[in-house]
Amino acid sequence: MIHDVLINKLNRIDVLGGDVLQFLKNDDIGYKKFGEIYCSCIDYNFIKGWKKHRLVTLNISVPVGKIKFVIFDERAGSISFGKFHEIILDKNNFCRITIPPLLWVAFQGLEQTSSMLLNLIDYKHNQKEAENCDINTFSYNWSK
């Protein structure tokens, strides 16, 4: 596991006519403050990444489909420096991941229909605050 990344199980509450899916409360572990929340869709096998935030902490869940996240730690002095961590989120592993700044993140759609994540961030989206690099920059094998 990557140091400082949190993974918390979420409840999917069985309700007549349609389930309720928990995501985040203001006293949950991993919540800092509210900047913005948005959804990001991801097509089957497509990969978005790598992206690194300088300031922003991500709080992510996957209410639709199945998505693999890979996190890469390039933080000097981190006890997990140089490590990759992969996690697959879907209905069967319904969790919230909290990812602090300065980690590289990429994700891939694993459902044949489109998948969708929710991301609550502690600062409003600002392209200048984030860095992007090509998916081949780090040696993770996406085809395994």
Place this chain on the structure above:
Amino acid sequence: MIHDVLINKLNRIDVLGGDVLQFLKNDDIGYKKFGEIYCSCIDYNFIKGWKKHRLVTLNISVPVGKIKFVIFDERAGSISFGKFHEIILDKNNFCRITIPPLLWVAFQGLEQTSSMLLNLIDYKHNQKEAENCDINTFSYNWSK
């Protein structure tokens, strides 16, 4: 329209590999504070409601499927007292509705597969803060 209900168009940003769907920023109109965010699924033709919150303001969008919302104003002295307002949210009418406390709300799934809403509320969920009544309590014709 019901007095104090806000409807704001949201952007669906065309991104290679999967669109990004805006929902809410901390300086958006209608945002008060962060209590909780959750998803609620709704099966085709099923109706959830009526429900009224005493304290909570709802901020709702529909990232998946198609949902009809009906709002009923029973607030004494309101300029829209006794009125119903209906709105259908889906990909083609991608909006955020802000619904203040003391209004009755019910919603119906209109997509043959399940639909899903996001709801950001300014206080954590607390069943005691809300009131529920039977769908037949108010004379709205759901079969039209």
